[in-house]
Amino acid sequence: MTDPAPAFVVTEEQFEALFPERNPFYTYAGLVAATSAYPEFATTGGDEIARREAAAFLANVSHETHGLIHVTEVNTALYSHYCDPSQPYGCPAGQDAYYGRGPVQLSWNFNYKAAGEALGVDLLNDPWLVENDATIAWQTALWYWNTQPGTATMTCHEAMVGEHGFAETIRSINGPLECEGGNPRQMNNRVRLFRECVEVIGTTTGDNLTC
Structure with a gap:
């Protein structure tokens, strides 16, 4: 069986x-529970590529949370910054309720709305679910990884399964701030973490690591 x-x-x-x-x-x-929402994550392209994608994901979330230590954004002074009042639905949970939470530090009212709709939970009205429910927190990270290209041309998932390189995941997550010399220290830290994850998980890095 x-x-x-x-x-x-x-x-x-x-x-x-x-x-x-x-x-x-x-x-x-x-x-593991969160992966059921995105069954293509870390299962596509054969074992080496699947492991490489998992390593790339864990490296990026490690960077965002300083080793999965921070659940909520450290700088509370920025909390009120993440309400975009131009959105027709506004910020029903409050002006300062849409700060960074979870493995990818999900922020902004429009991202909470979009992620919640994709996952079938009302994160616009209850963004605190992301800091109180571990599965939902991980699901928001996988939502971004699998569906949101950011300012890049592809999602992180597409970057890894298409063998475009770890660099393209950085570009998707924080490209304007870290790529093309924007912040090489931050970019290089992501690459360092990726190499560590690759070694532990047992795969290869592939090409095109830096952006």
Whole structure:
């Protein structure tokens, strides 16, 4: 009798090795549960590519959260900055309710609305779900990874399964601020984390690492 669902390419032991000081909020079980919302994530292109995509994802979220330590944005002075009042639905949870949360530090009222609609939860009215429910938190990260190109030409998922390189995930997540010399220290930290994740997970980096 076979397991109907493939196991996640990253084992719990590997996850713990990568994030020894992580916040207990970021559970392995929550990550695995979240992958059901995006079944193509870390399952596409054969084992090497699937593992490489998982490594790229975990490297980027590690960078965003300082090793899965921060659940909410550290700089509280910025919290009121993330309400775009020009949106017709406004900011029903409050002017200062749409600060960065979760593995990709989801922010802005329009992103909470779009992610919530994609995931079937009302994040526009209850953005706090992202800091209170580990599976939803991981799902917002996978929502961005699989569906949002940012200012780039492709999503992070497309970048990895199409073998365009880790550089294109940086471009999608924070390209205008880090690529083309914008902030090489930040970009290089993402690459360093990616190499570490690749080593632990057991795959290769591929080409085109820096943007």
